[in-house]
Amino acid sequence: MRFQSTAKKPPYLNRGDQFRLLALFAMLFIVVLAFRKAADPNTWRWLLPGDEDQVADTIDTGDLRDISYVVVDKNEHLDLDEFIASSEGGANSGGAPEEKFNLLLDPHVFDEVKDQTVGWRSRAEVAALHVVLEKVRQLDNKAMTAAANKGVGFRQINQEPEKFRGELVRIKGVLWRLDEFQQDGEPVEDSPVYNGWMFTDDSGNKPWMVLCTELPSELPLGDKLDRPVAVTGYFFKRYGYETTGSQLNVAPLLVAKTFELQAVPAEQLEERTDNATLTVFLVLLVSLLLLGLILFGFIRSDRKFAGSRLAELAKPNQNATLSSEVLDGMELTHPSDALRGVGLGGKTESDSDEQVDEQNG
Structure with missing residues (x-):
């Protein structure tokens, strides 16, 4: 009969x-997380702000349209702080007609x-998106901004x-998320497209969706960027997407060339610094x-181990001096002397002599 053993294998470690x-x-896990967090440049922006995070200039320059002017004769000498504004429209008064024509998209x-x-x-629809993307790659962002609504x-x-479809629109807000856009259809090599989600003052918690073909070098990909930006792009459609809570939402989709980084307001910069300092303090604590x-x-x-019975058993019974004295007093015998005279069968020579005497007797 076979009985199942109830004995468990003792663990190697207590x-x-x-x-x-x-x-x-x-x-070790905490140290690894700390290294990964420290490797993120956004972690140290509160301590070492970059040029794009400088406080916005608080000087009010006013509206240039409020400049007063006086009609003078062209031959009259002007002071150093005076200038002549031509009454005829110059090259920069409204943009060249050819430039405006190049910014237009075919409504079809x-x-x-x-x-x-x-x-x-x-x-x-995907083909139409690629047409607009290729259009913004060929345009200058400053020209787009000048002609934007x-x-x-x-x-x-x-x-x-329908009223604003295909029209250039310019918005300002906070860029929250930025990643590489997964293009449908056949991807074009060396022509990446980036997908950004930004909030404006009038959008509340509803984002704008922006597709762009270029990025500033100071703008990294990631989540929770919280970067003030401005963008000019063609309004494409109201894009439907699914949120993390499996709810459907709609965001206006703009196709732009790039994002323009804006200066961080003083209040926002101070709030970021305070929040980052508190976060670092709590993590360290x-x-x-x-x-x-x-x-x-x-x-x-x-x-607890030092006061247990196991610790007492682990201690040596005699010290090293006593052990040396005991070893010095012992009689030493060579192993060959102990085996000398032992014959086959475990009998010694004296035992063999006694057996011989008994046989003779």
Whole structure:
């Protein structure tokens, strides 16, 4: 009969050593997280702000249209602080007609574009998107900004999308998320597209979606960027997307060339510094408390072991001096002397002589 053994294999480490190893692994995990957090440049922006994070200039320059002027004769001498403004429109008065014509898009490009659809509705819509992307790659961002409509709000563009479709729109707000856009259809090599989500003052918690073909060198990809930016782009459609809570939402989609970094306001910069300082202080405090608890557990475990019966058994019964004296007083015998006279069968020579005498007798 076979009986199942109830004996369990003894662990190689006792409970105290297992706890210590677990605590060391926890400390190593915290160190790795700290290294990864320290490698993020956004972590140290509060301590070493870059040029783009400088406080905005608070000097009010006023509206240039309020400059007073006096009609003078062209031949009259002017003072050093006076100038002549020509009554005829110059080259920069409204932009060259050819330049404005180059900024226009063919209205038929948007024939297959439909609003309030999750993702892209058809291949024709994707093709229209690539046409607009290729258009902004060839344009200058300053020219786009000069010709853009700067008075379009979030609610207005959502209520009248057909009116503003294909029109250049300029908005300012806070860029929250930026990543590389996964283009549908055949991707074009060396022509990346970036997807940004930004909030404006009138959008509340509803974002704008912006596709751009270039990025400033100071603007990294990532989440929770919280960077003040401005952008000029063509309004494409009201893009439907699914939120993290599996809810459907719609965002105005702009196709732009790049983001323009804006100066951080003084109040926002001070708030960031205060929040970052508090976060660093709390992280250090929690880390020190955790380290203190681990060390306290180690010390308590050592003291508990020192007062246990196992520690008494582990101690030597005699000291080194007594052991040396005992060894010095022992009689030494060579192993060959102990085996001398032992014959086969474990009998000695004296035993063999006694057996011979008995046989003779």
